[in-house]
Amino acid sequence: xxxxxxxxxxxxxxxxxxxxxxxxxxxxxxxxxxxxxxxxxxxxxxxxxxxxxxxxxxxxxxxxxxxxxxxxxxxxxxxxxxxxxxxxxxxxxxxxxxxxxxxxxxxxxxxxxxxxxxxxxxxxxxxxx
Amino acid sequence: xxxxxxxxxxxxxxxxxxxxxxxxxxxxxxxxxxxxxxxxxxxxxxxxxxxxxxxxxxxxxxxxxxxxxxxxxxxxxxxxxxxxxxxxxxxxxxxxxxxxxxxxxxxxxxxxxxxxxxxxxxxxxxxxx
DNA sequence: CCAAAACTAGTACAAGTGTACTGCTTCTAA
DNA sequence: TTAGAAGCAGTACACTTGTACTAGTTTTGG
Numbered sequence: 001x002x003x004x005x006x007x008x009x010x011x012x013x014x015x016x017x018x019x020x021x022x023x024x025x026x027x028x029x030x031x032x033x034x035x036x037x038x039x040x041x042x043x044x045x046x047x048x049x050x051x052x053x054x055x056x057x058x059x060x061x062x063x064x065x066x067x068x069x070x071x072x073x074x075x076x077x078x079x080x081x082x083x084x085x086x087x088x089x090x091x092x093x094x095x096x097x098x099x100x101x102x103x104x105x106x107x108x109x110x111x112x113x114x115x116x117x118x119x120x121x122x123x124x125x126x127x128x129x
Numbered sequence: 130x131x132x133x134x135x136x137x138x139x140x141x142x143x144x145x146x147x148x149x150x151x152x153x154x155x156x157x158x159x160x161x162x163x164x165x166x167x168x169x170x171x172x173x174x175x176x177x178x179x180x181x182x183x184x185x186x187x188x189x190x191x192x193x194x195x196x197x198x199x200x201x202x203x204x205x206x207x208x209x210x211x212x213x214x215x216x217x218x219x220x221x222x223x224x225x226x227x228x229x230x231x232x233x234x235x236x237x238x239x240x241x242x243x244x245x246x247x248x249x250x251x252x253x254x255x256x257x258x
Numbered sequence: 259c260c261a262a263a264a265c266t267a268g269t270a271c272a273a274g275t276g277t278a279c280t281g282c283t284t285c286t287a288a
Numbered sequence: 289t290t291a292g293a294a295g296c297a298g299t300a301c302a303c304t305t306g307t308a309c310t311a312g313t314t315t316t317g318g
Binding site for chain 1: 138142145207208217218224226229230231232233234238240242243244248249251252
């Protein structure tokens, strides 16, 4: 499929920020991440370079600064990553994972209701295809 | 937390087999995996050694053969792995992942019903704690 | 008894990852 | 106008991971 090599943990962290704050320079990303943990600016720089070389980001020089933008859409990346994860840990069956998540994850009553509605909608649409 | 280093992809594959078929020697595990993909026996051996050194398995010699047993319970490992995963990809919020899974994963009508019941049970129990 | 089979322990090694330093260049403020 | 800040590209390096070979040791079928 996508052909892109999978993202590592650290790369995913950076990609999320990039999706979040949109096109940004190294410093912006670094600042965003620094709020939750310590990391060197040059480390962020390395990740961004790797993201670009794997095809998940692109960059252009704007004046003196290099601006990075996400290239793959989050939904695509999430899909691939989740596929892989479910395969790895549950042999491809998503149901046990869903159960684990809703049972074990302190999901709020409101969210539960919303999920239930989502399920009901799906049931209806699969009932009469 | 748990102190154990995280499992890699390949290690997880082996650990799942170990949970599945219970204490087993290298050859047993190898045979089980060979049904779905090609892998050298010695590769399996290496994985088992690594599982042991990371604290996820233990082994004893039974006669000439070394028998490996899982040491961590699946639920524990799954919890840790899922925690990490949700954090990494969704900033700790499980709801989007659940949505993705039930919307996008071709879950059967029967399973959907079951999930709905699970949710209803949870709603009731959280309603009056 | 002996060659082949079954096992193990040890070692290897390239690719990927996390983390970061260095050194060069261009702005900018005093 | 010049020293420090801000950028960037390049390089480094130890650790992990995936994958496997090799060389020994014990067992076993003929």
